[in-house]
Amino acid sequence: xxxxxxLERVLLDRSYCHDPRKKYTIILVVNIGSTFIGxxxxxxxxxxxxxxxxxxxxxILADGALDxxxxxxxxQLGPAEMLLGKRGAPVVQAVTLSHHKVFGIMVSGQVxxxxxxxxxxxxxxMASSGDPRAVFETWLVQQLYPAEDLARIHIYCLGNAQxxxxxxxxxxxxxxxxxxxPITVFERVPSWLMYExxxxxxxxxxxxxxxxxxxxxxxxxxxxxxxxxxxxxxxEGSGVVTGIASDVKDIKVGDRVAFGxxxxxxxxxxxxxxxxxxxxxxxxxxDGAGILVVYSTALFSLIRVASLREGQSVLIHxxxxxxxxxxxxICRQIGAVIYAAVGSEEKAEYLVKHWxxxxxxxxxxxxxxxxxxxxxxxxxxxxxxxxxxxSGDLIRASWMCVAELE
Numbered sequence: 001x002x003x004x005x006x007l008e009r010v011l012l013d014r015s016y017c018h019d020p021r022k023k024y025t026i027i028l029v030v031n032i033g034s035t036f037i038g039x040x041x042x043x044x045x046x047x048x049x050x051x052x053x054x055x056x057x058x059x060i061l062a063d064g065a066l067d068x069x070x071x072x073x074x075x076q077l078g079p080a081e082m083l084l085g086k087r088g089a090p091v092v093q094a095v096t097l098s099h100h101k102v103f104g105i106m107v108s109g110q111v112x113x114x115x116x117x118x119x120x121x122x123x124x125x126m127a128s129s130g131d132p133r134a135v136f137e138t139w140l141v142q143q144l145y146p147a148e149d150l151a152r153i154h155i156y157c158l159g160n161a162q163x164x165x166x167x168x169x170x171x172x173x174x175x176x177x178x179x180x181x182p183i184t185v186f187e188r189v190p191s192w193l194m195y196e197x198x199x200x201x202x203x204x205x206x207x208x209x210x211x212x213x214x215x216x217x218x219x220x221x222x223x224x225x226x227x228x229x230x231x232x233x234x235x236e237g238s239g240v241v242t243g244i245a246s247d248v249k250d251i252k253v254g255d256r257v258a259f260g261x262x263x264x265x266x267x268x269x270x271x272x273x274x275x276x277x278x279x280x281x282x283x284x285x286x287d288g289a290g291i292l293v294v295y296s297t298a299l300f301s302l303i304r305v306a307s308l309r310e311g312q313s314v315l316i317h318x319x320x321x322x323x324x325x326x327x328x329x330i331c332r333q334i335g336a337v338i339y340a341a342v343g344s345e346e347k348a349e350y351l352v353k354h355w356x357x358x359x360x361x362x363x364x365x366x367x368x369x370x371x372x373x374x375x376x377x378x379x380x381x382x383x384x385x386x387x388x389x390x391s392g393d394l395i396r397a398s399w400m401c402v403a404e405l406e
Contacts, residue, residue, distance in 0.1 A: 001030065001041050003049035010055055025058035026050065030092070032062045032074050040178075043075070043090035047083060056080075060092040153212050157182040160219055161210040167223040182210035188272075189226055190263040195270060197222055234265030238279060238288035248273050258288035260296075294322035298330055301387055310335035312384040315374055315401055317365050320347040327387050328355055339374055339383055341365035365390060368397040378403070 014024055030041040043060065050056050062075045075092045076085030085091050161182045168175050168186060176185040188206050193199070199206045208222075238258045241251060251257065251273065259276035261269055279288035302308045314331050318324045319340035328351075331338050341363045342348050351357045360377060363370035374383055382403035390398060 001046065003042075003045050006046055007049055007053060010050065011053065014055075024055075026055060027059045027061075028057045029061045029063055032095075043092065044083070047090070060094070062092040062095045154182070157210040157212060157214075160214060160216055163216055164208060164210065164219045164223065167219065168226070171223060171227050173226065176205075184208045184210070190261065193222075193225055196225075234261075234263060236260045236289060236292045237264040237269070238285045239269075242268075245273075251276070251278065256285060256288065258292055260292045290322060294326045295330075297323050298326040298387070302327060302330055302334075302385065306385045308334055308336055308385055311337070313337040313339060313378065313403075314385045314387060315339045315341065315370070315383040315398070316387045317341045317398065318343070318389045319362075320350060321389070323387075323389070328357075336385075337361075339363070339377065341370045365394070368394060371397045371400055374401050 010026065028046065030043055030046070032040050032043075043062070047057060058080055060080070074089060075095060076087060076089040077093065077095070078085055078091035080091075080093055082091040158180070161177070161184055164184055165175050165177060168184070173186050177183065185205050185207055188194075189199070194206060197208075199208060236259065238256065241253050241255045241257055244251060244253060256279040257276040258279050259269070259271050261271045261275055263269075279285065283291075302314070308314065308331070314327070314336050316324050316327045316331070316338065319328060320342050324340070328338060328340070338357055339361045340348075340351055340357055342351065343365055348359065348362045351362055352359050363373040375381075382401050384403050386398050386401050388395065388398045
């Protein structure tokens, strides 16, 4: 939030206040989150700008006080008329906490606020919204640790955070962070890594919050685990749901689902809702486990890349494989003309018997004979699209099968 934009809004709002007997108040929600670069409002600049036009805030909620246990210099709770606290920090009337922000305490959406009718050292929570234990432990941490100890711990955590960022960068992992924050954000890792290292997921990103108990050795181990996870076995699977998040409404415990997730070759996975789908009753668990990758590949290739349309022709290599059979079904739905290449006469007979593909539309993929074969069947034109899985000289033959653009 910029001061000039705030002033413009306030002046406009005040112009609509026709009743001078009613008090004009400003409730300001500011962001002091330390996760993302540029995500921190200058509270002092905003308040000083308001005072320059004869206004001020009546209440400030500081959202995203991610390092309350560490960074007491960010804000200080106090009455609305105060501008600065004893430590020179901007005064606000409420702050929010998020996950693992107070020395390992699990807090989510916690609101800590200042109450006028209590002593200055009291922390309170909004009615029915908070966990009193978390508030007490927040206060306790601030009483037990002198400011110089908190500063030393903060420096230690920042050092390990910088180590983590450097190692992740060297491993080719995109990271986001603020220099003064112990929090590092990067793309979501496999579910077993999040579970093992107690990471906090947020959409497609995950937070690694550097705590005092995390050593440099643990940081190295974590990064090595990420590197190894690239080579994890399994990209898809099926299973029975044993637990769901509170915001998942269309899947329930006991449902059979198919899912896509790196490292899925294991007995238990935790995955986002968008990566799993219910398995229809007419399909087995085995069917469910083998559908996602082959159909995703075929759909992406034929629809997204090739923009296949009704009446166009397609040459499908390895047509009896998983991707090949998925491609045949997609082509039939679209109304495309199907040509197929397979590795044996047995597979050719299978396509004729079970999929109704004419025998003269099926060629061998063991040698380049499919090139003259499809040229003959298309009067020398070739196929509009070739879904290739061959290598070496057979790739060149496949290129020559592609029809000229019209």
